[in-house]
Amino acid sequence: MPPAAPSAWSASPFGALFSAYELTGPYDEMFEQSGRPRAHCRALFDDLQAASQNELTVRQTEADRAFLTQGITFTVYGDDQGTERIFPFDLVPRIITAGEWRSLERGLTQRLTAINLFLKDVYHDGRIFSEGIVPRELVYSCRHFRREMRGVQVHRDIYVSVAGTDLVRLEDGRFVVLEDNLRVPSGVSYMLANREVTKHILPGLFDRYRVSPIAHYGRALLATLRALAPPHAADPTFVVLTPGVGNSAYFEHAFLAREMGVALVEGRDLLVHDNFVYMRTTGGLRRVDVIYRRVDDDFLDPLAFRADSHLGVAGLLNAYRAGNVSLANAIGTGLADDKALYAYIPAIIRFYLGEEPILDNVDTYLLANPSDRRYVLEHLDALVVKAVGESGGYGMLIGPHSTARERDEFRAKIAADPRNFIAQPTLSLSQAPCFVDQRIEPRHVDLRPYVLFGESVTIVPGGLTRVALKKGSLVVNSSQGGGSKDTWVLED
Amino acid sequence: MLLSRVADALYWMSRYLERAEHTARLISVRLDLGLDRRPNSDEWDFADLYAALKTPYPADAPQHPAALVDRWMFDALNRDSILACLIGARENARQVREEISADMWEQVNALFLRLKGMDRSAGRHHVPRLVIEGVHLFEGITDATMAHGEGWQYLQVGRFLERAAATAALLDLYFRDVLLPSNHVEWVGLLRSCSALEAYCRCYTADLRPERIAEFLLLNPEFPRSVRFAADRVDSALRAIAQFTGRRFAGRAERLAGRLHASLDYSQVDEILEEDPHAYLEGIRRSCSQIHTAAYQTYIMYPIETALPA
Numbered sequence: 001m002p003p004a005a006p007s008a009w010s011a012s013p014f015g016a017l018f019s020a021y022e023l024t025g026p027y028d029e030m031f032e033q034s035g036r037p038r039a040h041c042r043a044l045f046d047d048l049q050a051a052s053q054n055e056l057t058v059r060q061t062e063a064d065r066a067f068l069t070q071g072i073t074f075t076v077y078g079d080d081q082g083t084e085r086i087f088p089f090d091l092v093p094r095i096i097t098a099g100e101w102r103s104l105e106r107g108l109t110q111r112l113t114a115i116n117l118f119l120k121d122v123y124h125d126g127r128i129f130s131e132g133i134v135p136r137e138l139v140y141s142c143r144h145f146r147r148e149m150r151g152v153q154v155h156r157d158i159y160v161s162v163a164g165t166d167l168v169r170l171e172d173g174r175f176v177v178l179e180d181n182l183r184v185p186s187g188v189s190y191m192l193a194n195r196e197v198t199k200h201i202l203p204g205l206f207d208r209y210r211v212s213p214i215a216h217y218g219r220a221l222l223a224t225l226r227a228l229a230p231p232h233a234a235d236p237t238f239v240v241l242t243p244g245v246g247n248s249a250y251f252e253h254a255f256l257a258r259e260m261g262v263a264l265v266e267g268r269d270l271l272v273h274d275n276f277v278y279m280r281t282t283g284g285l286r287r288v289d290v291i292y293r294r295v296d297d298d299f300l301d302p303l304a305f306r307a308d309s310h311l312g313v314a315g316l317l318n319a320y321r322a323g324n325v326s327l328a329n330a331i332g333t334g335l336a337d338d339k340a341l342y343a344y345i346p347a348i349i350r351f352y353l354g355e356e357p358i359l360d361n362v363d364t365y366l367l368a369n370p371s372d373r374r375y376v377l378e379h380l381d382a383l384v385v386k387a388v389g390e391s392g393g394y395g396m397l398i399g400p401h402s403t404a405r406e407r408d409e410f411r412a413k414i415a416a417d418p419r420n421f422i423a424q425p426t427l428s429l430s431q432a433p434c435f436v437d438q439r440i441e442p443r444h445v446d447l448r449p450y451v452l453f454g455e456s457v458t459i460v461p462g463g464l465t466r467v468a469l470k471k472g473s474l475v476v477n478s479s480q481g482g483g484s485k486d487t488w489v490l491e492d
Numbered sequence: 493m494l495l496s497r498v499a500d501a502l503y504w505m506s507r508y509l510e511r512a513e514h515t516a517r518l519i520s521v522r523l524d525l526g527l528d529r530r531p532n533s534d535e536w537d538f539a540d541l542y543a544a545l546k547t548p549y550p551a552d553a554p555q556h557p558a559a560l561v562d563r564w565m566f567d568a569l570n571r572d573s574i575l576a577c578l579i580g581a582r583e584n585a586r587q588v589r590e591e592i593s594a595d596m597w598e599q600v601n602a603l604f605l606r607l608k609g610m611d612r613s614a615g616r617h618h619v620p621r622l623v624i625e626g627v628h629l630f631e632g633i634t635d636a637t638m639a640h641g642e643g644w645q646y647l648q649v650g651r652f653l654e655r656a657a658a659t660a661a662l663l664d665l666y667f668r669d670v671l672l673p674s675n676h677v678e679w680v681g682l683l684r685s686c687s688a689l690e691a692y693c694r695c696y697t698a699d700l701r702p703e704r705i706a707e708f709l710l711l712n713p714e715f716p717r718s719v720r721f722a723a724d725r726v727d728s729a730l731r732a733i734a735q736f737t738g739r740r741f742a743g744r745a746e747r748l749a750g751r752l753h754a755s756l757d758y759s760q761v762d763e764i765l766e767e768d769p770h771a772y773l774e775g776i777r778r779s780c781s782q783i784h785t786a787a788y789q790t791y792i793m794y795p796i797e798t799a800l801p802a
Contacts, residue, residue, distance in 0.1 A: 070594070071586070071601050245586055257590035264590045269495050273800055280496045282642065282791040283737035284799045 017053060017440045021433065027173050028442060029094055029432035040097050040490060043208045048092065048433070048440060056091065056435050059201045063089050066200065072193045072251055087190055088483030090434045093198055094445060094465045095209075098492045101461055104167070104175060107359030108449060109457045110349060112163055115182065115336050116453065117352040119159035123149045123332065133351045134344050138368070141419060142341060144183070144334025146297060148304060152321050154330050155231075161224050161328040162292075163451040164188070164464075167359070169430035176360045178427075178446065180345070182337040183329065184294050187464045188450045189252035190484050192217060192259075195462070198486040210491040212461035217450070218259025224454030225260075225290045228326040236289035238262040239279065241270070243295050243311045253294050267295070272315030275322040290326045297331050339388040339422050340366055363425055367418040376423040377414070380407045383423040385414070400426055429474055434467055434485070444468045446476050447487065461489035494736075496792045498588050499646045505584035505592075505600070506650030512577035513627040514658045518544055519564055520620035521684045523557050525677055536560070544685070546661050547572055565619055566612055574623055578604045593637035599630045642736040648729035649787065656722035656752075657780040659686060663709055663719075664773040667702070667765065679705060686717045706769075707761040719776060720756040726783065727753040737791065745786035752779040 023031055030041045037045040048056075067073070067086040096104075121128050122139055129136040139145060164185025166178045195214055199206055222238065229236035242253035244266050257264035269279050270288065278285040293300065299309040304317035319325045335341065343364040346357045365372035365383070376383060380399055387395030397410045414421050431442035449463035465487040466476035476482040518541060522528050528536045538560055542549040554560040567573045582604045589597050603626035610619065631651075638644050666682050679700045683689040686709055695712070696704045712718040727749040734746055742750070764772050 068605065069598050069602050071589075071597060240590075245583075250586075251589075254586075254589035258594075263493070263495055263498075265495060266497070269497050271796065280796075280799075281737075282494045282496055282499045282733070283739075284794075285796070286493060 017048065017051070017056070020439055020441050022442060025171070026428040026444070027169050027171050027430040029169075029430055029445065040095055044093065044095065044205060047202075047205050047208075053438055057438065060091055060435060063091055063197050063201050066197050067193070070193070072189070088467075088469060089194060089197065090436075090443075090467055090469070090483055090485040091198070091201060092433050092435055092440070093202070093205075093486040093488050094432050094447075095488045095490065096447075098490050100175070101212075101489045103358065104449065105459050105461075107175075107357070108163075108165055108451050108459055110353065110355060110358050111165070111177070111180070111345065112160060112451050112453055112457065114349040114352045115163075115180065115345070116157065116159050118348045119330070119333060119336055120154070120157045121352075122335065123154075124151065128348070128351060131351070133347050134341070138340060138344075138419070139335060142335040142338040144297065144332065144338065146332030146335075148317060148321075149330070149332040153323060155228055155323070155326050158228060158453055159330040160333050160336070161228060161453045162221070163453070164448045165451060167447045167449070168362075168427060169447070171428055173430075174360065175447070176362050177345075178362055179339075180337045180342065181448075182333045184296060185448070185450070186249045186252055186294075187448060187466075187484075188217060189255040191450070191460075191462055191464045191487070192255075194464075194484060194486040209488060211488045212491050214460045214462040217460045218256065220452050220458045220460060221256065221292070222260040222262070224452040224458065225292055225326075225328055227454035228328055229290050230323055230326055232324070233287075233289040237279075237287060238290045238292065239265045239270075239288050241265055241267070241291050241293040241295055243267075243299070247294075249294065256292070267309075267311045267313050270313040270316075272313055272319050275315070275319045275324050277313065277316065277319050277325045288325060290328065292328045297334065300327075300331065339364075339386055340368070340419065343422065362427060365423040367414050367421040367423065372423075373414070373418060377411060380410065382426065384426055385410055385421055385423045387420055388422060398426065427474070429468075432465070432467070432485070434469070436469060436471075441471070443471070444474050444476070445485075462487045494591075494642045494646075496794075498591050498643065500792050501584040501587040502591065502643050502646040503650040505581045505588070506647040507654045508577045508581035508584065509600075509627050509630060510651045510654040511572075511658070512574045512581065513624055514655070515545060515564065515572070515574055515577065516620035516623040516627075517687065518662075518685050519560065520617070520624070521681050523560075523617065525681050525684075527678065527681050540665070544662050544665050545572065561619065562612065565607070565623075566610075574620075575607055578607055578623075588643075591643050593633070595633045595637050596630065599626070599633050603627070603630070642733060645729040645732045645736070648725055649733070652722040652725040652729070653780050653784060655717060656719050656726065657777050659709060659717060659719050659722065660773045660776040660780075662686070663706065664770060667706060667769040667773070676700060682709075688715060688717060691715050703761055703765055706765060710764070711756060711759060711761060713757075720753075723749070723753040723756050730783075730787065733787075733791065739790075743786070743790050745783055745790055748779060748783045748786055752776070752783070 160182045164181040167175045240257040277288040300312040301316040302309045349357045367373045383399045385397040429444040432445045434443045452458040467483045468476045469483045470481045585600045730749045
């Protein structure tokens with residue numbers, strides 16, 4: 001059903017492009033419930049409505065070509081050479097108002113500040129355990145807890161310097177945090193590339209909005225890394241450490257290195273001597289002071305972690321513990337984005353900052369907790385159950401779509417290892433207009449802003465809006481038919 | 493400051509592109525002039541072309557231009573084909589995307605995508621042309637958008653080392669026999685294979701004489717595809733690199749390059765042709781490969797023990 005058009009502001013009908021647009025249920029990023037475009041989406045709506053199908057198709061083709069020639073692609077694993085795909089791009093931008101953004105910014109700053117205090121505490125005094133706020137065994141049993149980090153002095157106590165927090169918008173228009181990505185969050189290059197391409201294909205529209213710029217992300221990242229430099233380095237050398245050209249996010253690693261003007265290195269370019277890290281250059285060995293690493297903890301140092309890793313540098317952990325090199329992010333930050341720990345983040349914020357959380361969590365039931373468990377087992381058909389160690393949609397029970405047998409299986413699994421599971425209500429992600437199959441249709445979206453934590457907190461106004469391009473789907477991951485679109489944060 | 497791995501990738505990216513261009517030009521010229529056509533027959537014999545490309549002549553060699561173009565343009569499994577060279581160049585470019593300009597990457601990528609996605613049945617004469625133009629465009633973009641710093645110098649070493657060796661190989665094919673080809677078209681082919689016909693005519697008039705052609709392609713100091721010109725560029729690029737990396741003494745690579753350059757500066761074409769042109773040209777190719785090895789040992793594959801801080 002097309003949105004009903006009040007005669008006061010627009011000609012009816014909406015045109016063929018919107019013929020399949022439905023406004024049922026979730027929050028819509030462009031339209032009010034009545035079908036009227038939200039005030040800040042008006043110019044965009046007018047532009048879309050005035051455009052012909054053909055015109056949009058031409059713009060879409062142009063955008064796709066731009067991504068392909070710029071090589072903004074991800075590698076499809078296990079395939080022949082030359083099989084790089086572009087991350088599907090939708091040309092209709094998603095617009096966030098200045099007011100909405102300010103509260104996101106405050107909320108994210110608060111959350112990351114508390115998380116860094118928490119990580120410091122966990123790896124040193126453990127006050128939060130002795131005060132009984134977070135159970136010790138919950139943290140020590142996290143897969144990403146790193147014993148090796150106990151007592152290690154992290155420069156300026158900044159554990160997480162780059163975070164990519166996943167937010168979703170609920171029916172009432174509230175943004176809530178779905179997941180904190182505190183290890184090596186990716187996707188920021190798509191945020192920047194989407195903007196470049198959008199500027200190119202929608203120049204007229206761009207002029208009509210005052211969109212906050214995001215192009216300074218590279219400089220902001222460099223400033224963040226500079227804050228981490230060990231005191232002995234007067235003129236520090238920065239590098240981006242990548243697993244290599246075969247990694248699916250290689251484009252992003254190269255992109256960020258170029259944006260910052262620093263070397264992109266692989267593990268084989270580095271070596272550790274006397275607890276200092278060096279890289280192999282044409283002019284001999286050169287000391288490295290700050291590593292923005294895009295390699296997971298497990299693979300960083302074959303002497304400390306996985307011995308079969310060729311991606312890391314032997315001896316890196318010791319150089320790090322000696323304070324001779326800084327890593328962004330620190331080792332062991334992953335414990336704070338464990339799905340079970342996530343439920344404690346509001347309490348963590350209250351404990352360290354004495355403030356109420358600005359951004360809410362999604363309600364989360366911990367199955368290790370007997371009263372939660374009782375409730376969840378009674379309502380399995382209405383909830384989503386997730387295994388805490390898994391990601392990418394694996395090990396999940398989606399209650400409303402499950403069979404009685406699947407629910408029984410999960411009951412057994414939960415009984416066997418309750419610590420390994422959490423449950424959340426089935427969420428209704430907000431929807432945004434997308435150009436799919438030659439017309440504009442609503443699709444579910446999320447939002448991942450990138451938070452930089454250095455001398456101060458910087459959040460470049462924008463983020464990656466991921467889109468579930470399959471109709472009705474709630475899964476925005478690129479491996480499962482997800483795409484992305486440009487995200488505009490308006491200036492006041 | 494440049495990573496050794498990056499220097500390596502820049503060098504090979506540049507070499508592969510030069511090779512792709514050279515191969516494209518050879519094929520284009522030989523097909524254009526019908527140099528390999530058998531007299532009084534529809535058949536073609538590409539043995540000379542294979543020799544010019546320094547590739548063994550296979551038992552199942554192509555017999556027709558269409559088959560030749562397929563094998564040398566589009567067959568990624570033939571590791572000397574143009575597509576294979578472009579894949580090599582692009583893979584190396586991908587390794588150093590942060591080091592080269594975005595425009596350079598886009599050009600290398602676009603050229604690869606165009607060749608890969610090309611309709612192979614639609615004519616063949618424009619394909620080599622497209623590659624040659626694409627590489628020229630890349631070189632122009634490189635000179636205009638990349639800082640002429642250390643990384644750029646590795647591009648020069650790669651390009652001109654490849655060029656010196658390839659031109660020497662081509663000359664060898666024409667001058668190794670005592671009986672020089674008498675066919676005028678063959679000499680035009682040689683000059684055009686080096687984009688040198690017009691430049692030669694301006695220098696010596698359209699009177700094509702083998703010893704003048706040899707002199708032009710070997711010893712001309714101004715023509716960019718002559719061996720001497722290429723040796724000059726390799727020499728100066730290596731000296732610049734030595735300076736960038738703060739080396740005080742002329743290393744093996746610079747000495748070898750300087751020697752090659754100097755020997756070309758002071759050579760006489762009549763002596764070369766009288767004595768043993770084949771040995772002389774082989775010597776040039778050997779020098780090129782020694783320079784490559786020496787540069788590798790100095791800048792890229794050096795043993796770590798020698799480089800550790802005391």
